[in-house]
Amino acid sequence: MKLARNQLTLNGKTVSFTDGETILTLANRMGVHIPTLCHDPRLDPVGACRMCLVEVTGFNRLVPACTQKATPGMEVITENARITRHRQTLLALYMTDHPQDRNAVEKGAPNQLLDLAEQYQAPLNWGRMLPIRSARDDDRNPYILFNADLCISCARCVRYCAEVERVSAITLANRGASTTVATADNASLLDTSCEMCGGCIDVCPTGAMTEKMPLTRNHKPERELRKVRTTCNYCGVGCQIDLNVDDIANDGRGMVVKITSPPPGTTVNDGNLCVKGRFAYDFIHHPDRLTQPLVCNENGELQPTTWDDALEKAVNGLQAVAKRYGADALGFVSSSRCTVEENYLMQKLARAVFHTNNVHQCAAT
Numbered sequence: 001m002k003l004a005r006n007q008l009t010l011n012g013k014t015v016s017f018t019d020g021e022t023i024l025t026l027a028n029r030m031g032v033h034i035p036t037l038c039h040d041p042r043l044d045p046v047g048a049c050r051m052c053l054v055e056v057t058g059f060n061r062l063v064p065a066c067t068q069k070a071t072p073g074m075e076v077i078t079e080n081a082r083i084t085r086h087r088q089t090l091l092a093l094y095m096t097d098h099p100q101d102r103n104a105v106e107k108g109a110p111n112q113l114l115d116l117a118e119q120y121q122a123p124l125n126w127g128r129m130l131p132i133r134s135a136r137d138d139d140r141n142p143y144i145l146f147n148a149d150l151c152i153s154c155a156r157c158v159r160y161c162a163e164v165e166r167v168s169a170i171t172l173a174n175r176g177a178s179t180t181v182a183t184a185d186n187a188s189l190l191d192t193s194c195e196m197c198g199g200c201i202d203v204c205p206t207g208a209m210t211e212k213m214p215l216t217r218n219h220k221p222e223r224e225l226r227k228v229r230t231t232c233n234y235c236g237v238g239c240q241i242d243l244n245v246d247d248i249a250n251d252g253r254g255m256v257v258k259i260t261s262p263p264p265g266t267t268v269n270d271g272n273l274c275v276k277g278r279f280a281y282d283f284i285h286h287p288d289r290l291t292q293p294l295v296c297n298e299n300g301e302l303q304p305t306t307w308d309d310a311l312e313k314a315v316n317g318l319q320a321v322a323k324r325y326g327a328d329a330l331g332f333v334s335s336s337r338c339t340v341e342e343n344y345l346m347q348k349l350a351r352a353v354f355h356t357n358n359v360h361q362c363a364a365t
Helices: 024-027 083-093 112-119 156-163 199-203 275-279 307-325 338-353
Strands: 007-010 013-016 051-055 073-079 144-146 171-173 179-183 208-209 225-229 241-244 255-259 295-296 302-304 333-336 359-361
Touching: 051 083, 083 112, 144 302, 199 208, 255 275, 255 333, 275 295, 333 338, 338 359
Parallel strands: 007 073, 333 359
Antiparallel strands: 007 013, 051 073, 144 208, 171 179, 225 241, 241 255, 295 302
């Protein structure tokens, strides 16, 4: 059967592709799963892990789906005995120097390498090699922990730092089996261009890059965390974040033990977060955090009250100033941490309700 332009056969089914689309992107769009370890849709594909190799008619060797562009008339097979045998062999080689005890290594995110080894029933009796990568467990930065024993040198963290964050704080050092993630002169991340965004943690497939903070809290890694999707409140961009809640911690009252980002391509921030969005969540459970409105009593002391009472007193106070000194005696200050809509409402309140143009917010937009 002759195929039309920009059509190929995927697992025996005729599908259309767009110019420049890779086999992996096409397969994902068609709901066909191809396993990967080094791939991230935000990064340029490199074909380093070799997990995504597929069979293409006319090619003598298996080809990496993440880098191979789709071409008209191509016949692609993503699953057969040959491909499965390759993946089992590859995973067995990965596991020769990788910890196999899931309970010991999974301190936060799931270990995708262990997941794939179980899925493809990779043989784990090929012998064991001692890990020879050097760890940086003495880095004094308060957020990011690197466990070199779990690293498979996929370079996702290095590439994310260079291609997305554009700071190149980390790199691959040494050669061969000694290849590891490091900084220039093995310096602390605090002494590099690192912005502590935690993107390296987010893209790491094995948990070699992980958060320090949950390990210092009353949280047990084996506990299941409940994810709550919400909006980061540190600026007006509106980044979506997932609160990871340990319902047993904090004497059964629950505690947010870490922040993760939604998958790339699903929210406005495309899975990216800044240092505040990912790590600055201590205020949630801080004992000094205000959880209800306060108003001054007759003695000038702040006392808890209801929202209705607090808003009524604020309105009365503003109206009293305007009546005595005029509308221009009032000033309204909003915040860049508010959304555009909230800042719009603040200026609407100032101009339409109190008839003053004295309104400002620190982003000056």
